[in-house]
Each structure stands twice: as structure tokens, then as C-alpha cells.
Amino acid sequence: MASKLMMNPGEILLEGELEKRSDSLFQLWKKKRGVLTDDSLRLFSGTSERAKELRFHSILKVDCVEHTRKYVYFTIVTTDFKEIDFRCTGESCWNASITLALIDYQNRRALEGFRRHLEPGTNPRGRVKQDPRSPADAPGDAAALR
Structure with a gap:
């Protein structure tokens, strides 16, 4: 697979045929045209242009x-x-x-997530941190020198 630096978002990584086992009583294998991108797997049936999409944010793992x-x-x-069974050559x-x-x-x-956590002025939840000192208590402030 190509490096992320070389890929464009939504670029097709792999396209071709695979088979999905149906959820029906007989669990037949149905041929699908698969399109794998950097964020999802799209499955097309026959000549239909409508795809079922499995987005990676909803996938836990792939078991061989x-x-x-x-x-x-x-x-x-x-x-x-939920388990979805596939087979391929x-x-x-x-x-x-x-x-x-x-x-x-x-x-x-x-x-x-890590970069958001490290952004200056934010805490782990992404909110702006407040200085615990009031402006009057800040060093060099005229009120603090009295």
C-alpha cells in the first residue's frame, strides 16, 4: 500500500471482486465489486451504482x-x-x-487526537485552559505591587 504522504484522500487503494456471505437462511456467497479507500470499503452488487459502505470508524477488526x-x-x-463474512481468491x-x-x-x-491534546492552550478535552491566577494577581501588575 502506498504511503499516506503520497495518497490523496478518497484515493482507491484496491478495486475488484470479492464475495460476501448473505444473512439469509441458506447463507449463499454473493459476488460483489469492492472498492477500498483510505476510510471505507464500498460493496456494489452486479451493475448497480448504489453501494453499501462500511466506514472504518465502524469497523473494529478484520479476522482471517x-x-x-x-x-x-x-x-x-x-x-x-456484528460479523460480516467474506471470501476472496x-x-x-x-x-x-x-x-x-x-x-x-x-x-x-x-x-x-494526540495532536489536539498537545495544542497549546488546550486541555485533553480540547477546551481552552484558564490561567488560575486572576489578572490582578499577575506578576508586574500595579495592583500586585501595592
Whole structure:
């Protein structure tokens, strides 16, 4: 995967076919066209231009379940602990690409939070710190010299 410095926001990292297991009683595998960006996985059915989107802020982790000769089976676990099963051909590496993009997204969010924490004049909740001394108690103030 390309370095973050070289990527544009929303740039497509991977595009291609993967299969999603349906939630129906028979749990059939349905082919989807997947589009992986730096902040989401979009799934398109057939020729439809409408996509279902899994945004990374709602993904907890990607579990690799099994490797067979033909497929890699993996599960995306959402922050509300819903499990979505996928499979892809071993050479397509969807599971690894999604995992790396998710880790990159989580690292960027952690750095943004850390930078907000370090901004001068703010406390960890992002509010402006107040000087505990009143203006009259400040050193060099005429009132303090009396």
C-alpha cells in the first residue's frame, strides 16, 4: 500500500471482486465489486451504482478465518460486534489490504487526537485552559505591587 504522504484522500487503494456471505437462511456467497479507500470499503452488487459502505470508524477488526487452496475466508467485525463474512481468491489479498487500510486509518485518528491534546492552550478535552491566577494577581501588575 502506498504511503499516506503520497495518497490523496478518497484515493482507491484496491478495486475488484470479492464475495460476501448473505444473512439469509441458506447463507449463499454473493459476488460483489469492492472498492477500498483510505476510510471505507464500498460493496456494489452486479451493475448497480448504489453501494453499501462500511466506514472504518465502524469497523473494529478484520479476522482471517481460513485459507484454502482457492479462497481466503475472513470476517469483518464492526464496533457493535456484528460479523460480516467474506471470501476472496488468495492472490487478491483483500483481507490483508483491508487490514492495512484499517490500521492506517486508526493510526491517523490516534495521531489527530494526540495532536489536539498537545495544542497549546488546550486541555485533553480540547477546551481552552484558564490561567488560575486572576489578572490582578499577575506578576508586574500595579495592583500586585501595592
